Amino acid sequence: MKDVIVIGAGVIGALLARELAKYELDVLVIDKESDVGNETTMANSAIIHSGYDPKPGTLKARFNVLGNQMFPKLCEELDVDLKNNGSLTIALSEEEIPALLKLRKIALLNGVKVELLTPIEVFEKEPLLSKDVQGALFAPTAMIVDPFNLVAHALENAVDNGVILHLNEEVKNIQFIKEKNHYEVMTSNNTYQSKVILNAAGLYSDKIAKMVDEIDFEITPRKGEYLILDHFDQYLEKRFLTHTIFPMPSKKGKGILLSPTTSGNYIVGPSSHFVSDRSDFSTSKETISEVQLAAKKLIPSVPFKEVIRTFSGLRASSTRGDFIIEPLKNHPSFINLAGIDSPGLAASPAIADYVVNDLVKGLLTLKVKKDFNPYVRKYPRLKKMSVRERNELIKKDAAFGRIICNCEKVTLGELNDLMSRSLPILSVKAIKKRLRIGFGKCQGGFCQPFIVKYLSNYYNIDISEVKYDKVGSNIIKCSTKGCRL
Ligand SMILES: Cc1cc2nc3c(=O)[nH]c(=O)nc-3n(C[C@H](O)[C@H](O)[C@H](O)COP(=O)(O)OP(=O)(O)OC[C@H]3O[C@@H](n4cnc5c(N)ncnc54)[C@H](O)[C@@H]3O)c2cc1C
Structure with missing residues (x-):
C-alpha cells in the first residue's frame, strides 16, 4: 500500500514528489512517457513570471507570486540555471497606456513590485525595441529558468530521498475501494493501492479525474508555437536582448514574447490557438509567420536568419479558467491539479508546498524525514x-x-x-x-x-x-548491408 501516488512527472508532479520526499511516506510517481517532463513542461517559454498580470484573488495570482519568490532557493538546491533578467511589458501606442496603468494596478494588488518606464528609460534597457514604444511596465523580479533540468533535478532529488519513479507506465483506470478507503490504480504494467492520489496529469488530468467521478471541468488544449534562435551573440559584449519582452496582454494571454533563455539562445513565441488533438505538437508555416510578424512589431530587427528550430507546446487550459487545485467532489483523498496552464511553471513550487503541507497534511500523518537532503549532487558543467x-x-x-x-x-x-x-x-x-x-x-x-x-x-x-524518445522512435532501422525493407 502506497501512501501517495502522483500521476504525472511534469514540473507539478516533480515538485510534489520532492515536497513529499521531506516526510516519512511511501510515494510512487507514475508517468506514461519515457522521460520526466516530456509534455507541457518541456515546451514553454521558461519564464518565471513576476505575477504582474493574473487576476487578483485567483489561484494563478496567489501561486505565481509565491512561486516566484521560492525559485532562487529552489534552483540553488537543485543546481538549476536561473537568471533574474526582469521583464518589460511594452505599450506601442498612446491608446495602450491606460491598459498599461491598469496592469500596474493589478501588479500592485498582487503584491508585485513594478515600475512604469518612459520611452527613454525603456530604450536604455533595450535599445533595439521599436521606435513606436510609448512606455513600459518593468517587473524586476521576472526570471528565466532551465525547465528541462528543473523537472529532472527535482525528481532526481526526490528519488535520492526515497521516492519511487516509474516511467513508460500509463494509468489506465482508477477505482475507489470504499470498504478499505483506498484507491486502486491500474496501469499498463501493474495494479497499485494508495491512500492518496495526486492527479498531476497535465493535458490528461480531466480524463484521469473522470476515472473516479464526474467532474465540472474539461481540458481544452491551447497550442503555442515558437521559434528558437541560436546563441549567435554569446561571446559578443553587446547581447541582442537581456530582458523578457511582452506585448500588452489580451484575452488570449500574455501574447507573443521575445526572451533570452538560460542557455544563451533566444525564444520567440508562443502563438495561442485551441486544438482538439492532445498529442499534436506540429508547427505550421502560417502560425510561425504570425509569430514572426508579432515579434517584429516589438523588435523590427529580430535576426530570424539565426532560427535553428521551431517547436510547439500545449497549454492544459481548463474550462474554468483558473488553476484547479482541490479534492475531487466526494473524494477528499483524490486531489486534482488540473488546468495548470501559464503561469504553472512559475507557480509550481508554491503549488507543491500548498498541496503537501495543507491538503495532504489533513489526510496523512506527515513525519519529517530527519535525513532529507535538499541538494542534488553538483553537475559538472x-x-x-x-x-x-x-x-x-x-x-x-x-x-x-x-x-x-x-x-x-x-x-x-x-x-x-x-x-x-x-x-x-x-x-x-x-x-x-x-x-x-x-x-x-x-x-x-x-x-x-x-x-x-x-x-x-x-x-x-x-x-x-536505441530510441530517440517514445516507443517506436528508433533511429536506426538496421545496418546498410543487413537491411531488408
Ligand atoms: C506554450 C506554453 C507556454 C508556457 N509558458 C510558461 C511560462 O513562461 N511560464 C510559466 O510559468 N508557465 C508557462 N507555461 C505553463 C507551464 O508549462 C505548465 O503550467 C506546466 O509545465 C504544467 O506542468 P504539469 O506538470 O501540470 O504538466 P505536464 O508537464 O504536461 O505533466 C503531466 C504529465 O502527466 C503525464 N500523464 C498524463 N496522462 C498520464 C497517464 N494516463 N498515465 C501516466 N502519466 C500520465 C504526462 O506524460 C506528463 O508527463 C506555458 C505552457 C505552454 C504550453
Missing part, C-alpha cells in the same frame, strides 16, 4: 568553468577533455556523470534535454550518432534498439 577548473577536472578524468557536442561544448565526462545518477536515461532525447547535446546549430547532425552508440553500449543493446 565545463562550459561554465574557468580554464584552471577545467584543467583540474581533466587531470582527474580525461573524459572531461573530450568534447562530444561541438555546438553546445559538452564533454564525455558530463555524459558519464549524467548516466551515474538516479534517474533512468532511456532515450537520446533525455540526454538532449539535460545536457543540450543536439540542441545546437547542428540539431544532432554531428553528435547524435555518438549518442546512439553510447546508449547501445551502455545498455548492451543493438543500435537499432
Whole structure:
C-alpha cells in the first residue's frame, strides 16, 4: 500500500514528489512517457513570471507570486540555471497606456513590485525595441529558468530521498475501494493501492479525474508555437536582448514574447490557438509567420536568419479558467491539479508546498524525514568553468577533455556523470534535454550518432534498439548491408 501516488512527472508532479520526499511516506510517481517532463513542461517559454498580470484573488495570482519568490532557493538546491533578467511589458501606442496603468494596478494588488518606464528609460534597457514604444511596465523580479533540468533535478532529488519513479507506465483506470478507503490504480504494467492520489496529469488530468467521478471541468488544449534562435551573440559584449519582452496582454494571454533563455539562445513565441488533438505538437508555416510578424512589431530587427528550430507546446487550459487545485467532489483523498496552464511553471513550487503541507497534511500523518537532503549532487558543467577548473577536472578524468557536442561544448565526462545518477536515461532525447547535446546549430547532425552508440553500449543493446524518445522512435532501422525493407 502506497501512501501517495502522483500521476504525472511534469514540473507539478516533480515538485510534489520532492515536497513529499521531506516526510516519512511511501510515494510512487507514475508517468506514461519515457522521460520526466516530456509534455507541457518541456515546451514553454521558461519564464518565471513576476505575477504582474493574473487576476487578483485567483489561484494563478496567489501561486505565481509565491512561486516566484521560492525559485532562487529552489534552483540553488537543485543546481538549476536561473537568471533574474526582469521583464518589460511594452505599450506601442498612446491608446495602450491606460491598459498599461491598469496592469500596474493589478501588479500592485498582487503584491508585485513594478515600475512604469518612459520611452527613454525603456530604450536604455533595450535599445533595439521599436521606435513606436510609448512606455513600459518593468517587473524586476521576472526570471528565466532551465525547465528541462528543473523537472529532472527535482525528481532526481526526490528519488535520492526515497521516492519511487516509474516511467513508460500509463494509468489506465482508477477505482475507489470504499470498504478499505483506498484507491486502486491500474496501469499498463501493474495494479497499485494508495491512500492518496495526486492527479498531476497535465493535458490528461480531466480524463484521469473522470476515472473516479464526474467532474465540472474539461481540458481544452491551447497550442503555442515558437521559434528558437541560436546563441549567435554569446561571446559578443553587446547581447541582442537581456530582458523578457511582452506585448500588452489580451484575452488570449500574455501574447507573443521575445526572451533570452538560460542557455544563451533566444525564444520567440508562443502563438495561442485551441486544438482538439492532445498529442499534436506540429508547427505550421502560417502560425510561425504570425509569430514572426508579432515579434517584429516589438523588435523590427529580430535576426530570424539565426532560427535553428521551431517547436510547439500545449497549454492544459481548463474550462474554468483558473488553476484547479482541490479534492475531487466526494473524494477528499483524490486531489486534482488540473488546468495548470501559464503561469504553472512559475507557480509550481508554491503549488507543491500548498498541496503537501495543507491538503495532504489533513489526510496523512506527515513525519519529517530527519535525513532529507535538499541538494542534488553538483553537475559538472565545463562550459561554465574557468580554464584552471577545467584543467583540474581533466587531470582527474580525461573524459572531461573530450568534447562530444561541438555546438553546445559538452564533454564525455558530463555524459558519464549524467548516466551515474538516479534517474533512468532511456532515450537520446533525455540526454538532449539535460545536457543540450543536439540542441545546437547542428540539431544532432554531428553528435547524435555518438549518442546512439553510447546508449547501445551502455545498455548492451543493438543500435537499432536505441530510441530517440517514445516507443517506436528508433533511429536506426538496421545496418546498410543487413537491411531488408
Ligand atoms: C506554450 C506554453 C507556454 C508556457 N509558458 C510558461 C511560462 O513562461 N511560464 C510559466 O510559468 N508557465 C508557462 N507555461 C505553463 C507551464 O508549462 C505548465 O503550467 C506546466 O509545465 C504544467 O506542468 P504539469 O506538470 O501540470 O504538466 P505536464 O508537464 O504536461 O505533466 C503531466 C504529465 O502527466 C503525464 N500523464 C498524463 N496522462 C498520464 C497517464 N494516463 N498515465 C501516466 N502519466 C500520465 C504526462 O506524460 C506528463 O508527463 C506555458 C505552457 C505552454 C504550453
